[in-house]
Amino acid sequence: MKLFAIVGTNADFSYNRLLLKYIQKKFSNQAEIEICELVDLPAFCEDDDLNKYPRLLEIKQKIQDADGIIISAPEYDHAIPAALKSLLEWMSYSVHPFKAKPVLIVGxxxxxxxxxxxxxxxxxxxxxxxxxxxxxxxNEFLLGNVAKVFDQDGNLVDQAENQNLQNCFSDFMDYIKLHHEKIVKK
Incomplete structure (x- = not known):
């Protein structure tokens, strides 16, 4: 299984990046997970041409090629960060790589x-x-109190949260398999 994981912020340090790296390591025997950073991407502008930006084209292709997408979204003022919103706008204006793509949201x-x-x-x-x-x-994975639940090696040490993450990831893998079976039957 090939998954593409998007860090939903362009901040230098993010617990959401740490969470995705932990997911990548924890589930490496179940899926190949590539992590995408939202650094140095242009802000969305409908007058601009996506084709001018090789990095955006690369992200579009990786989304299309993945079996599923994981988005780890922090919360800024009760909303997603501008960097993530901008990426989603780019991926919805003239291209549509998310169409019918299984997505897991964590945060x-x-x-x-x-x-x-x-x-x-x-x-x-x-x-x-x-x-x-x-x-x-x-299927929600809402990790709170993040400053207390990771150790210095980036491992999620809270056992209840670890079990919750395991359940969410397992459900997502099943969801992807069902989605692919449905496509094959068509």
């Missing part, structure tokens, strides 16, 4: 609610007709 935050509001907003955005992603319903 880490300093607060106790994880990134619940950002995840809700992200689900709404991904449901837009221009994106039309298949986000696994009812």
């Amino acid at each position: 880490a935050s300093y607060g106790i609610q994880g990134s619940s509001r950002a995840q809700l907003q992200l689900r709404q955005i991904l449901a837009a007709p221009e994106l039309d992603a298949y986000v696994l319903p009812g």
